[in-house]
Amino acid sequence: MNLIELFHLDRLTWSSAIDILIVSILIYHVLLLIRGTRAVQMALGVGFLVLFYYVTLWFNLETVQWIMTTILPYFVVGIIVLFAAEIRRALANIGKNPLLRKFSPNPVMGAYDEIVLAATALSTQRVGALIVIEREMGLKNYMESGVAVDAALSYDLLVSIFSPGAPLHDGAVIVQKDRITAAACFLPLTLNPSLSKKLGTRHRAAIGVTEESDAVVVVVSEETGIISTVVGGDIQRNLDGPSLRQHLASIFAVADSAPAAPASQLSPVAEGK
Numbered sequence: 001m002n003l004i005e006l007f008h009l010d011r012l013t014w015s016s017a018i019d020i021l022i023v024s025i026l027i028y029h030v031l032l033l034i035r036g037t038r039a040v041q042m043a044l045g046v047g048f049l050v051l052f053y054y055v056t057l058w059f060n061l062e063t064v065q066w067i068m069t070t071i072l073p074y075f076v077v078g079i080i081v082l083f084a085a086e087i088r089r090a091l092a093n094i095g096k097n098p099l100l101r102k103f104s105p106n107p108v109m110g111a112y113d114e115i116v117l118a119a120t121a122l123s124t125q126r127v128g129a130l131i132v133i134e135r136e137m138g139l140k141n142y143m144e145s146g147v148a149v150d151a152a153l154s155y156d157l158l159v160s161i162f163s164p165g166a167p168l169h170d171g172a173v174i175v176q177k178d179r180i181t182a183a184a185c186f187l188p189l190t191l192n193p194s195l196s197k198k199l200g201t202r203h204r205a206a207i208g209v210t211e212e213s214d215a216v217v218v219v220v221s222e223e224t225g226i227i228s229t230v231v232g233g234d235i236q237r238n239l240d241g242p243s244l245r246q247h248l249a250s251i252f253a254v255a256d257s258a259p260a261a262p263a264s265q266l267s268p269v270a271e272g273k
C-alpha cells in the first residue's frame, strides 16, 4: 500500500483541500485565542467529555449515554457563558476591517509622546498610573464607569490626574486618539491563573481590558516605578522612556522620528511633585 492509498489522497479534491485548509486555520486561531487563559483547562475538560462519550458508545453504556445526551444542550449554553470573553474577542477580531484601518488617520506620535513623558516622570516619582489607549474597538462601556473628561492629551494633565490625592487618580485614564476622554475608570480584572503573584490589581486590570479589547495600555507601578505596556493580554515590563516610545510607535505604526525627552527635561509641574 503506497502513501496515496494509505491517506486516500486519490479522493482529495480542490474543495476538500480548501476545506482542510480553512478548518486548520480556524483551529490555529482558536488555539492562539485561548493560549495562556483558563479556557485551555476548560477545552481539555470538553475534550475529555467528548472522548468519554465515544467510550460509552463503544461499550454501549446506555444509561451514561442517556445522561450525557440529556445534559448536552445545557452544557452548550454553559460553554457559551464560560467562554463569553473569548467569543467576544474572536468576533471583534473578525469584525476588524483592515481596509478601515488603512483609511483612518494615523495617530500623531507627538500625542503619544505626552504619555511617554508622563509615564517616565510618574515612574521616577513612584506614582502609579493606568493609561488605556483606544484603537479600533470602542471603550465606551469602560468610560461610563469613570468620569467623562474631554481634553487634549497632555503631559501636564496626565501627571495631575494621577497625582496622589487628586480626585481622579484612582482607576484608569482612557485616551481616544489625541484626547483624554475619561478618568477614574474601572476596568475588568484578568482571571489568567498563570500570571505572577507579584502583579497586583492595577496590572491585572491593565491585562484584563486588553483581553476584552484591542486597546493598548501603559501602566506605571506605584511600588516599583516599573513602566509596562500591555497588548492583547501580553505584558511587557521594564520599559524606559525611549523603549516605551519605540514600542508605542511600532504598535501604532507611526514614524518614530524624535526620541522622547528624558524625565529630567520635563516641566516643573512634574518635577515639583
Ligand SMILES: Nc1ncnc2c1ncn2[C@@H]1O[C@H](COP(=O)(O)OP(=O)(O)OP(=O)(O)O)[C@@H](O)[C@H]1O
Residues within 6 Å of the ligand: 128, 129, 130, 169, 170, 171, 172, 185, 186, 187, 188, 189, 198, 199, 200, 201, 202, 203, 204, 205, 220, 221, 222, 223, 224
Ligand atoms: N479594576 C480596576 N480598574 C482600574 N483601576 C484599578 C482597578 N483595580 C485597581 N486599580 C488601580 O490600582 C490601584 C491599586 O493597585 P495595586 O497596588 O493593587 O496593584 P499593583 O498592580 O500592585 O500596582 P502597583 O505596582 O502600582 O502597586 C488602585 O488604587 C486603582 O487606582
